[in-house]
Amino acid sequence: MDCLFAPLSEATTKPMQYRCADNASREEASVLIQAAALALQDAMAAVREQSGPGEFAAAGTEITRSEMDAIQLCMTSVGGLLEITNALVRPTTVAPTPLERALSWKQLAEDAKGAGRAAYRAVLILTDPLANAPDTQRRSDARFAH
Secondary structure (H helix, E strand, C coil), X not given: CCCCCCCHHHHHHCCCCCCXXXXXXXXXXXXXXXXXXXXXXHHHHHHXXXXXXXXXXXXXXXXXXXXXXXXXXXXXXXXXXXXXHHXXXXXXXXXXCHHHHHHHHHHHHHHHHHHXXXXXXXXXXXXXXXXXXXXXXXXXXXXXXX
């Protein structure tokens, strides 16, 4: 399994040199990715179940509504990336036709854009100076947003 994954710092600065062609490694990777996706779904459900930001205050810092929204968007992004990764390592028994391959790559590109957009929206939420302002402040500022 070591051949499939590299540390993030290496993966973002160097071309991937890790190659695994055997189906056993692909199947193992797919199972691990699916387990990660299920754990992520559980975490997302736990975040959604929270009645408000005060529920996370036990750690000493209260999480605001906008931070909760950003957390959910980041989790959505991670889920999308896990789906893409699983599609890339999933073992196949039949070679796809050129048309099927082109459609598959197009879908992967769309999925990657969606995951990237969710992460980008999370950052925008966290950098918005009015995101944590009281509702009355937001409404009064909205008058001048035209």
